[in-house]
Amino acid sequence: xxxxxxxxxxxxxxxxxxxxxxxxxxxxxxxxxxxxxxxxxxxxxxxxxxxxxxxxxxxxxxxxxxxxxxxxxxxxxxxxxxxxxxxxxxxxxxxxxxxxxxxxxxxxxxxxxxxxxxxxxxxxxxxxxxxxxxxxxxxxxxxxxxxxxxxxxxxxxxxxxxxxxxxxxxxxxxxxxxxxxxxxxxxxxxxxxxxxxxxxxxxxxxxxxxxxxxxxxxxxxxx
Amino acid sequence: xxxxxxxxxxxxxxxxxxxxxxxxxxxxxxxxxxxxxxxxxxxxxxxxxxxxxxxxxxxxxxxxxxxxxxxxxxxxxxxxxxxxxxxxxxxxxxxxxxxxxxxxxxxxxxxxxxxxxxxxxxxxxxxxxxxxxxxxxxxxxxxxxxxxxxxxxxxxxxxxxxxxxxxxxxxxxxxxxxxxxxxxxxxxxxxxxxxxxxxxxxxxxxxxxxxxxxxxxxxxxxxxxxxxxxxxxxxxxxxxxxxxxxxxxxxxxxxxxxxxxxxxxxxxxxxxxxxxxxxxxxxxxxxxxxxxxxxxxxxxxxxxxxxxxxxxxxxxxxxxxxxxxxxxxxxxxxxxxxxxxxxxxxxxxxxxxxxx
Numbered sequence: 361x362x363x364x365x366x367x368x369x370x371x372x373x374x375x376x377x378x379x380x381x382x383x384x385x386x387x388x389x390x391x392x393x394x395x396x397x398x399x400x401x402x403x404x405x406x407x408x409x410x411x412x413x414x415x416x417x418x419x420x421x422x423x424x425x426x427x428x429x430x431x432x433x434x435x436x437x438x439x440x441x442x443x444x445x446x447x448x449x450x451x452x453x454x455x456x457x458x459x460x461x462x463x464x465x466x467x468x469x470x471x472x473x474x475x476x477x478x479x480x481x482x483x484x485x486x487x488x489x490x491x492x493x494x495x496x497x498x499x500x501x502x503x504x505x506x507x508x509x510x511x512x513x514x515x516x517x518x519x520x521x522x523x524x525x526x527x528x529x530x531x532x533x534x535x536x537x538x539x540x541x542x543x544x545x546x547x548x549x550x551x552x553x554x555x556x557x558x559x560x561x562x563x564x565x566x567x568x569x570x571x572x573x574x575x576x577x578x579x580x581x582x583x
Numbered sequence: 584x585x586x587x588x589x590x591x592x593x594x595x596x597x598x599x600x601x602x603x604x605x606x607x608x609x610x611x612x613x614x615x616x617x618x619x620x621x622x623x624x625x626x627x628x629x630x631x632x633x634x635x636x637x638x639x640x641x642x643x644x645x646x647x648x649x650x651x652x653x654x655x656x657x658x659x660x661x662x663x664x665x666x667x668x669x670x671x672x673x674x675x676x677x678x679x680x681x682x683x684x685x686x687x688x689x690x691x692x693x694x695x696x697x698x699x700x701x702x703x704x705x706x707x708x709x710x711x712x713x714x715x716x717x718x719x720x721x722x723x724x725x726x727x728x729x730x731x732x733x734x735x736x737x738x739x740x741x742x743x744x745x746x747x748x749x750x751x752x753x754x755x756x757x758x759x760x761x762x763x764x765x766x767x768x769x770x771x772x773x774x775x776x777x778x779x780x781x782x783x784x785x786x787x788x789x790x791x792x793x794x795x796x797x798x799x800x801x802x803x804x805x806x807x808x809x810x811x812x813x814x815x816x817x818x819x820x821x822x823x824x825x826x827x828x829x830x831x832x833x834x835x836x837x838x839x840x841x842x843x844x845x846x847x848x849x850x851x852x853x854x855x856x857x858x859x860x861x862x863x864x865x866x867x868x869x870x871x872x873x874x875x876x877x878x879x880x881x882x883x884x885x886x887x888x889x890x891x892x893x894x895x896x897x898x899x900x901x902x903x904x905x906x907x908x909x910x911x912x913x914x915x916x917x918x919x920x921x922x923x924x925x926x927x928x929x930x931x932x933x934x935x936x937x938x939x
Contacts, residue, residue: 480664480666480668481668481670483631483655483662483664483668484662484664484668484669484670485656485670485681486630486631486654486655486656487629487631487655487656487660487661487662487682487728488656488681488682488685488727488728488731489656489657489682489685489686489731490656490681490685491654491656492656494656494685495656498681499670499672502672503670503671503672505672
């Protein structure tokens with residue numbers, strides 16, 4: 361079936377997508393909460409910034425990230441000052457890039473779910489002696505369950521499918537930064553269409569299953 | 584035991600400017616048309632609206648002053664929202680348990696079975712919230728608020744979203760609440776009927792300001808206020824069933840100032856009742872008219888005159904013994920009979936409603 365290099369690419373992709381979506385859920389939840397509830401003037405610009413990766417060509421995003429994270433970039437020099445190695449062409453670099461790339465796919469479903477809940481249930485919880493934290497975990501999280509589900513699936517799936525950003529920031533190092541879409545590209549370039557079919561077919565099936573799951577679970581926990 | 588409420592809250596449509604002392608027991612109705620600031624006032628008491636310069640002193644405990652602000656979840660209150668706001672992810676029993684679990688065990692004065700019984704919701708406990716009717720929803724919401732054993736119950740038009748039949752279904756539960764629990768309540772309403780049935784005290788709000796506040800009977804009987812009540816202007820007072828006439832199906836009700844015959848609705852002799860007499864059902868004559876079909880004809884003294892919205896009408900305040908009455912008549916009649924404050928007259932009462 362798949363060659364060991366292909367298997368490594370699949371494994372790396374799954375690992376990258378898992379780490380990325382878990383971290384994004386942790387960081388995206390407070391961000392989405394703030395965006396959904398604040399009336400601060402910063403919410404407009406910040407909201408636009410979060411959405412930017414949605415319309416920006418991935419290569420543009422990847423290019424800027426490469427410049428920023430490179431040895432002469434702002435982030436690169438900051439990391440160097442702390443004695444850390446630069447991020448490009450590492451797994452950590454891929455994670456950072458993927459998080460920025462997939463950010464809107466996690467933040468937007470959460471933000472919409474939080475906005476749909478509104479003030480009502482939170483105020484009710486407060487009158488029932490629940491502190492804000494308590495109310496968040498016992499009322500908001502269960503009511504926004506479908507939002508969290510969508511965010512996790514979309515964040516994961518979108519990271520699996522990325523190409524341009526990875527190409528820019530991660531290069532194509534087998535076993536280290538070579539993800540599935542890279543491996544596919546290599547097979548096509550080498551005219552190895554059989555291997556390309558196996559990877560592409562797998563991706564097709566995976567994407568279909570993701571959308572199917574979304575459709576099955578979407579009506580759950582509706583308010 | 585009292586409630587001291589002071590706040591200044593600018594809102595787009597009005598500015599709520601209130602400085603109130605309300606007795607800390609019984610039902611206090613916060614009455615006014617929509618947009619008068621009733622809900623904002625209730626939300627302020629709950630801590631859902633904030634005025635850092637305001638003051639809230641509830642049963643001797645400071646909830647808000649210049650330096651302190653007690654967040655909503657630390658205030659021993661219960662809040663019934665107009666739209667119930669039950670948690671959709673929990674069933675009825677878990678909704679009830681939500682607040683109960685979070686209230687201090689030492690302060691529990693009401694047990695859950697007691698509350699479930701009081702509101703008649705035992706058959707609903709395992710239902711999902713979206714399977715409840717509007718009336719059931721409100722009963723569960725009231726039970727959920729009671730389950731925290733609040734020291735003050737805030738109700739924001741709990742009946743407003745319900746049709747007439749559902750209102751009649753819930754009203755007896757609210758009366759039981761008032762009569763069985765020694766729980767002070769602030770009850771927001773724009774319905775004179777609900778106020779007449781439930782309230783002991785009333786605060787009348789208009790455009791964010793307090794027009795009147797005090798005991799229900801006295802406030803309703805003032806001649807300035809009925810302007811805002813129109814057709815619903817009238818008095819409410821307490822009485823007691825003295826006698827039941829089984830032949831004519833009438834009951835004689837005693838009150839401070841005399842007795843009245845009303846339709847017998849099966850209330851036992853000795854029971855306390857609440858009577859409501861609308862100003863439009865009271866007419867005045869100089870002599871007792873024994874040829875009239877009206878049964879309730881009582882001697883009264885005119886104590887004040889007020890204006891009505893329509894220039895053809897006049898409003899009189901009278902006193903039957905200690906009980907005030909309002910009468911609405913045409914200005915032409917008042918002129919023809921030469922009615923003046925201090926005159927002794929006869930009031931003919933066409934309809935008396937037993938409201939509770």
